[in-house]
Amino acid sequence: MILRPQALDLRLIAHFLGKIVLAFGLTMALPIGVAVVFGEQVPVIDFAVGLLASVCVGLALIVAARLPGKTDMEWAHGMVVVAAAWVGCMFLGAVPLVLSGHWGSYLDACFEAMSGLATTGLVLVKDLDHLSHAANFWRHLLMFLGGQGVIVVAISLLFRHSPGAFPLYVGEAREEKILPNVIETAKFIWLVSFVYFVLGTALLSAAGRFAVGLPWKDAVFHGVCFFMAGFDTGGFAPQSQNIIFYQSGVFEMATIVVMVWGAINFNLHYAIWTGRRAEMRRDIEVRTFAATMTLVAVLVALGLAQSQAYSGAWGFVRRGVYQAVSAHTGTGFQSVYAPELLASWGPLAVVGLLFAMGLGASACSTTGGMKLLRVGIIAKALREDVKRSLSPESALVTTRLRHLRDTFLDDRMVRSAALIVLAYIILYLAGAAAGCFFGYDFVSALFESTSAAANVGLSCGLTDPLMPAGLKVVYIVQMWLGRLEFVSAFVLIGFLWSFLRGK
Amino acid sequence: MKSLRVGRIAAGILFEAAFTAALFLVLTCVFIVVFFVTP
Numbered sequence: 015m016i017l018r019p020q021a022l023d024l025r026l027i028a029h030f031l032g033k034i035v036l037a038f039g040l041t042m043a044l045p046i047g048v049a050v051v052f053g054e055q056v057p058v059i060d061f062a063v064g065l066l067a068s069v070c071v072g073l074a075l076i077v078a079a080r081l082p083g084k085t086d087m088e089w090a091h092g093m094v095v096v097a098a099a100w101v102g103c104m105f106l107g108a109v110p111l112v113l114s115g116h117w118g119s120y121l122d123a124c125f126e127a128m129s130g131l132a133t134t135g136l137v138l139v140k141d142l143d144h145l146s147h148a149a150n151f152w153r154h155l156l157m158f159l160g161g162q163g164v165i166v167v168a169i170s171l172l173f174r175h176s177p178g179a180f181p182l183y184v185g186e187a188r189e190e191k192i193l194p195n196v197i198e199t200a201k202f203i204w205l206v207s208f209v210y211f212v213l214g215t216a217l218l219s220a221a222g223r224f225a226v227g228l229p230w231k232d233a234v235f236h237g238v239c240f241f242m243a244g245f246d247t248g249g250f251a252p253q254s255q256n257i258i259f260y261q262s263g264v265f266e267m268a269t270i271v272v273m274v275w276g277a278i279n280f281n282l283h284y285a286i287w288t289g290r291r292a293e294m295r296r297d298i299e300v301r302t303f304a305a306t307m308t309l310v311a312v313l314v315a316l317g318l319a320q321s322q323a324y325s326g327a328w329g330f331v332r333r334g335v336y337q338a339v340s341a342h343t344g345t346g347f348q349s350v351y352a353p354e355l356l357a358s359w360g361p362l363a364v365v366g367l368l369f370a371m372g373l374g375a376s377a378c379s380t381t382g383g384m385k386l387l388r389v390g391i392i393a394k395a396l397r398e399d400v401k402r403s404l405s406p407e408s409a410l411v412t413t414r415l416r417h418l419r420d421t422f423l424d425d426r427m428v429r430s431a432a433l434i435v436l437a438y439i440i441l442y443l444a445g446a447a448a449g450c451f452f453g454y455d456f457v458s459a460l461f462e463s464t465s466a467a468a469n470v471g472l473s474c475g476l477t478d479p480l481m482p483a484g485l486k487v488v489y490i491v492q493m494w495l496g497r498l499e500f501v502s503a504f505v506l507i508g509f510l511w512s513f514l515r516g517k
Numbered sequence: 518m519k520s521l522r523v524g525r526i527a528a529g530i531l532f533e534a535a536f537t538a539a540l541f542l543v544l545t546c547v548f549i550v551v552f553f554v555t556p
Contacts, residue, residue, distance in 0.1 A: 287526045288529075294536060327553070
């Protein structure tokens with residue numbers, strides 16, 4: 015029997031949801047600052063409206079909840095809050111975007127906001143090159159907030175006690191705590207991000223100034239934007255031609271460095287930063303990454319050679335390496351024009367990119383997709399099964415794996431990894447089926463669907479303001495499900511169902 | 518467990534930079550080999 019949620023459940027959810035929306039709304043003060051720096055007046059009003067709307071919604075939820083004293087949150091509450099918060103932040107984050115007039119509809123602005131928050135990078139903006147600095151900064155800030163985790167932002171700003179925060183943290187597809195206390199974990203994530211923000215922005219600004227020739231003010235603005243989009247493996251760019259605009263191998267190399275930083279597990283950053291550098295060699299995720307990245311490189315290289323897309327070695331290596339890293343880290347920076355990917359790269363190279371996008375990078379990082387930890391676990395389980403088949407029946411076959419500490423592979427671990435991987439494959443195919451339903455060919459539909467669901471952002475040209483509204487909604491749902499890794503989204507759907515049909 | 522110190526963080530960042538450089542070199546080699554080996 016399904017039980018209908020009680021009033022206290024709703025009040026608890028409303029209270030924490032209100033806190034998250036409030037924290038999210040306060041971040042809109044940053045683009046207001048950018049508007050002031052660049053002397054833009056209208057965007058100040060747009061973001062003031064967005065900020066006011068978020069604060070009103072957040073406070074209204076907290077006041078309406080009237081939570082009696084300290085009430086402990088259960089896992090289900092945490093999951094529902096997280097899944098609902100991501101939808102709420104999308105609707106509120108889209109307000110200043112649609113007010114700017116650069117998006118055809120509120121749906122398009124919601125698409126862009128979810129694409130930013132989920133660190134996907136698919137775009138529906140019109141005339142990006144004339145978008146205000148403030149709105150452009152907000153698109154990239156959405157990526158930064160989403161990559162760190164909307165919940166991590168809220169925990170850092172508004173939570174003082176760890177027990178209430180832990181279910182929220184886990185609900186946001188972060189199963190691993192770095193430090194015993196979840197608030198300390200959130201602080202460490204910010205420490206890594208802040209250190210790399212300083213280094214990455216300096217590197218990209220210098221590349222923009224000296225290699226591309228941008229004026230200092232523009233170089234720093236582009237550096238900040240590219241850092242946020244690269245470190246959080248998002249893929250937005252401050253102008254319409256993405257990385258192609260810069261025509262600079264040096265700038266591309268600087269973004270590769272930032273993408274790799276973002277694709278590393280925060281736990282591994284912690285291990286390395288505390289002197290345990292051997293973990294980089296021993297960790298199952300890094301080993302899986304080395305194997306899959308090499309495989310992707312071979313597939314893409316063979317595909318490019320087969321299709322003869324580039325006659326010179328420089329173009330061949332530069333474009334190939336860049337797109338392979340961009341796809342596998344889940345970033346989606348694009349150094350070739352969208353229609354060129356399917357038209358001239360050859361089927362094998364496209365398979366390589368699809369494979370890279372679908373897998374994603376590390377767990378507990380800013381990337382999306384299946385995650386290398388799960389892929390590594392499944393590979394180990396397969397190896398164990400083969401070993402067991404070849405051993406005498408009485409032999410005890412065990413498999414050890416190293417992920418920050420030694421553990422033995424067990425069935426529960428394999429089942430959990432296999433279920434999520436299966437869910438991702440279904441999501442990729444479901445999106446492809448939706449694309450075919452709206453009249454696109456299968457390869458384009460599968461490419462764009464995988465890109466959306468794995469939160470990558472590489473596009474073959476299908477994502478466009480003129481694409482059907484139904485497909486935009488499908489991609490929004492895919493981005494949301496892919497970023498939250500299903501569980502909390504399914505708990506929210508179950509919660510709504512029990513609210514309607516429970517007894 | 519060792520704690521975070523500025524020196525250790527700096528060494529960690531350099532180590533991660535070296536890892537990225539090694540990855541970049543390996544990928545570049547793969548592409549160069551394929552470019553020159555395939556007919």
